[in-house]
Amino acid sequence: MHHDFFNIISREEFESLLLSFAPTGIEKSSIADAYGLVLGEDILSPEDLPPANRSCMDGYAVNARNAFGATEGNPAYLECCAELRVDEAPDFTLKPGDCAAIPTGGTLPDGADAVVMVEHTHELGSGTIEIRKSSAPGENIMLKGEDTAKGENIYEAGHTVRFQDVGLLAALGIGNVSVHKKPRIGIISTGDELVEIESPSRAGSIRDVNSHTLRCLVSKAGGIPVNYGIVRDEIEKLEATLAKAIAENDIVLLSGGSSVGMRDLTVRAIESMPESKILAHGVAISPGKPTILGKVGSKPVLGLPGQVTSVQVVMLSIVMPFIRHIMGQKDAFACLDRPIRLAELGRNTPSKQGREDYVRVSLKHREGKLPIAHPVYGKSGLLKTLIKADGLMIIPADTEGLYAGDQIQVWLI
Amino acid sequence: MHHDFFNIISREEFESLLLSFAPTGIEKSSIADAYGLVLGEDILSPEDLPPANRSCMDGYAVNARNAFGATEGNPAYLECCAELRVDEAPDFTLKPGDCAAIPTGGTLPDGADAVVMVEHTHELGSGTIEIRKSSAPGENIMLKGEDTAKGENIYEAGHTVRFQDVGLLAALGIGNVSVHKKPRIGIISTGDELVEIESPSRAGSIRDVNSHTLRCLVSKAGGIPVNYGIVRDEIEKLEATLAKAIAENDIVLLSGGSSVGMRDLTVRAIESMPESKILAHGVAISPGKPTILGKVGSKPVLGLPGQVTSVQVVMLSIVMPFIRHIMGQKDAFACLDRPIRLAELGRNTPSKQGREDYVRVSLKHREGKLPIAHPVYGKSGLLKTLIKADGLMIIPADTEGLYAGDQIQVWLI
Incomplete structure (x- = not known):
């Protein structure tokens, strides 16, 4: 079986595919537990607030x-x-x-x-x-009703519950609200070289980093991480674990598979599931190109790159907004809540046209001036590039690069 | 007993007082649970990573x-x-x-x-x-050791564990690290007018909003909120609840007390504790001026303003960074991780010199231009000003205001 390595789509097309997946169902939640979750229905004010002048x-x-x-x-x-x-x-x-x-x-x-x-x-x-x-x-x-008037539509479905919303709901005596369920995200690490972190250091083995970073990032996005451990490069075992993970979760993430062999195995495992389809073989971002999107029944399966740094960037740029979408958030890919810092780019940074580049940068603070952002280069198998980075600079696909002295937006990570 | 209403200090002085409180003790934590917590000791790399080329x-x-x-x-x-x-x-x-x-x-x-x-x-x-x-x-x-060399000091005490750090620790086989304990934050609401949120709407009663918003914001900062419910304006009850909360927590937050009577009661309750001292009677920020800082033994007690909006701004601007400091974070008041958006101010915004103003603003997005930030005005007893706000614009104490068209930084909330 041959899968075209270069059959990749733009980030926008990849996002459109992700947006076709439906959010999780709705359940009642106390307002305390609803903090950070997304409303599943509109909320009308049940009374005037304040009730009197x-x-x-x-x-x-x-x-x-x-x-x-x-x-x-x-x-x-x-x-x-x-x-x-x-x-x-x-x-x-x-x-x-x-x-x-x-x-x-x-x-x-x-x-x-x-x-x-x-x-x-x-x-x-x-x-x-x-x-x-x-x-x-x-x-x-x-004045009576100056905060909210009885019957006023105070929130629309799709709104993320913020701390100030919890306050308003409390003031109105609304103790429970309908929210989208927290999605369960299955995490499978694949690779013959992978060992648990308790294993001693040895040439030929690599401790499983991705399970741990994915768990953190899934939680940060608001999902419930469910780890399925390490699966060796055997198609039967991978199929069995994948089937179980699909049955038990709303999204399944597979990591590993930077080598051609592993990528093919991931694709084969997804395709072996009933009602499955590979929707995308790659996405025009760097790092993160070899990201696979599949669908099994109604559920999304993402085959993430194996390189430790690539997988982290794909999580930040694509998977975490997708988790927010599955949590019911409107316009989740607009990422309006990303922490951004303005900075001055410290050196010319070329970029290949046609792909969106996520360049890791470190920030050097200066008194009374914008901080200087220096690109942190290094092989994507190394962990230290993201360790030394304070954030990411995004170079759009239609640009050939940015220049030293340019004012840039750094997305803090 | 008379407490000078105008004996207020600058935000910088208030922060210096807060910085004098010591962080929580240290305990071992799995790297998964350490995500977001602060390292209590330096970490040296136990081996070369990778262990071979x-x-x-x-x-x-x-x-x-x-x-x-x-x-x-x-x-x-x-x-x-x-x-x-x-x-x-x-x-x-x-x-x-x-x-x-x-x-x-x-x-x-x-x-x-x-x-x-x-x-x-x-x-x-x-x-x-x-x-x-x-x-x-x-x-x-x-290369062998290209990520980290054996014996290299990879983290210093005071570093907040990020997702990428969890990855590096996993790669090095470090399953547990020393972190500062999550602080417990006692929350007491005071006021004769306060009722639980389940109570029916009635002129003369106000449902307890602050307990709910404080719980959210304490969790967001990384602390463990511990609610002590509503205490009526009786000095004996307040003293008993305060003594219990001080014994059981690392920080105690009292809210309520916008009226002169309530403020005096808060001060009296703090002063009645053994080894107690009022460190500040107010801080030159708006909203939030009537914020009281006390010390009982080695523990901080904050008397927050009673107005629902004021208390939320004081939490964001002062108490949440303080919780990070108590969690061991270095330079917690620098707030380098605040999400910031550049915007263009939509109208002239005067400010009183000598106090730092936190102006609520809503953002209107525009294609290809900076968003426009409009100040959201309203009485600080209203909840809707923060509900309608996307963020805060800080006007420094040495400034008389900002002008329409100024490029400003909006702190997203």
């Missing part, structure tokens, strides 16, 4: 008309009819000429439409309060 | 001298003496005029110092290989 300040609740034009030199005088507690729902209506002492967060009585800060008042004794500042209706208060 | 390519291991000057038109001819397997440690020495077939990752035999890629060779049959390209010593091989 509240004070933003310690001061006096007034009807603004009664303190109209008040100044230091020409104060207004109001009678304090009540000392409201913060947890009190006042059951009276403020009479003309009256005011009520109110703490921050306190509920305004009917008839009051503003709060005068305590700093702008003076207590004259026997209940009379001198008001030294005019206030406009609505001043220093949060 | 390895091939980066599928091809033929050669002695470069034997293929010197080889080209398409003037190839060299070598005898293939072995077909090496990837998991083989060759026990022979390559003889002059010989080569050995080698897969990616395979170990080179003695006497070989380069690999010619299979694409630049041709098998002539009966063991003779035509070499069509000259190669330099070291070409297409990873």
Whole structure:
């Protein structure tokens, strides 16, 4: 069987294929557990928030008309009819000429439409309060429904739950929400040379790095990593492990297979599954070209490059956004949440047109200037290039390279 | 007892006080669990990595001298003496005029110092290989010790374990490392108006938002949140809960206390503990000024502002970096890992000199241009300002504001 090594597609085409896979199903989750997950349905505000007009300040609740034009030199005088507690729902209506002492967060009585800060008042004794500042209706208060109005569509399905959203949901008394299930990601390492990390160092054996880095990156993206250990280069064993991993997970990642033989074995194993299809034999990115995308039934199987550094770059650039997509996130490949630093490129960096280059760079910080980014070169079998890198610089496929002095965006990793 | 409301210090001074607290103790952790934690000791490489010279390519291991000057038109001819397997440690020495077939990752035999890629060779049959390209010593091989040399100091204490570090540690056979313990962060909400989120909506009650957002942000920073629920505004109850939280945690966060009464109560509760001291009554940031820092024995207690939005900004700007410091991270307040986006400010934004402003902004993306950042204004008791914000723009204390059209850095939240 021959698989064309050069039948590779652009990153955009590869992403379109990935986007054809459906997100995970929906389940109820407490808002605490929903943090970082993606909403599976729209959420409407069940009530007005705040439920009544509240004070933003310690001061006096007034009807603004009664303190109209008040100044230091020409104060207004109001009678304090009540000392409201913060947890009190006042059951009276403020009479003309009256005011009520109110703490921050306190509920305004009917008839009051503003709060005068305590700093702008003076207590004259026997209940009379001198008001030294005019206030406009609505001043220093949060209006009923100002945060959210009852029935308002506050979130759309596909929205990732942030800490501030957990706060708003708590404020609305919403303790549980529908979210996409955390996807399970099966991880299989392949290669006759691979040994567990407990094994002693020996020429001819390589400790299994990919299982460990993939586990970290899957967790970071929000998935649940499920390790299937090391599988030797035997088609029967690989098929059996792959079948089990496909049955038990939402996505399966195979790593290893930089050699021609291993790549062919990966492709053969995927093709041996029922209802399987190889969708892509490679993607025009560097490092990461020999990335295979297959489909078994409705599930995606990715054959990642074997080189330790290549597999990490493919995880960051393609697989982690894909996991977010499978978690239900809209526009997951836009990667709007990537941490970016501006930097000045330290040397000319050529790039082959037609492929997107992920150049590892280290950053040297400078006082009062952009940091300098230096490309970190080295063979992709070496771990140290990513160890020394602070981030990645992406050179687009339509560019022949970047120049020393160019202002670049460095994606921190 | 009177506490000066205006006895506030700069953010830099506040940070210096926070830096005086010692990090958590050290414990052994598996490398998987160490991901995101901070190393408690230096790590030396226990061996050479790789342990022997390895091939980066599928091809033929050669002695470069034997293929010197080889080209398409003037190839060299070598005898293939072995077909090496990837998991083989060759026990022979390559003889002059010989080569050995080698897969990616395979170990080179003695006497070989380069690999010619299979694409630049041709098998002539009966063991003779035509070499069509000259190669330099070291070409297409990873040298013994090229990643790390035995005894090399590969990590210093204070380094945060990244995914790529987990990979290098796995490659070196290091399954466990010493890390700073995850700090436990006690969270106490105070206020007579606070009710649990299950409670029905009612004027005069406010559901407890801060416990939920603090839990998320503590986890995000890497700490273990420990909730102590809602404490009413009674000094005895607050003292009892605070004493318990201090005993059980590395840091205690109190939230609530925007009103003068609540602030005084927080200060009194801290001061009532044995060996206690109030280190700061406020910090010159906005929002977040009424942030109290206390010390009980050796442990920090932070009295956060009560306003829901203020407390979230103080968490992001001060408390989360502080948690990283307590986790052992060097230069935690440099916040070098914050996700930043460049943007163009959409309108003039004044700021009071002498305080650092954290202005919430929303980003509007534009094709081929920097996004436009619009300040999101609103009372700090409202949740929606942070809900609508994509990030924060920091206006330094020595600045009177920024102008529409200014290029700004937006810290994504």
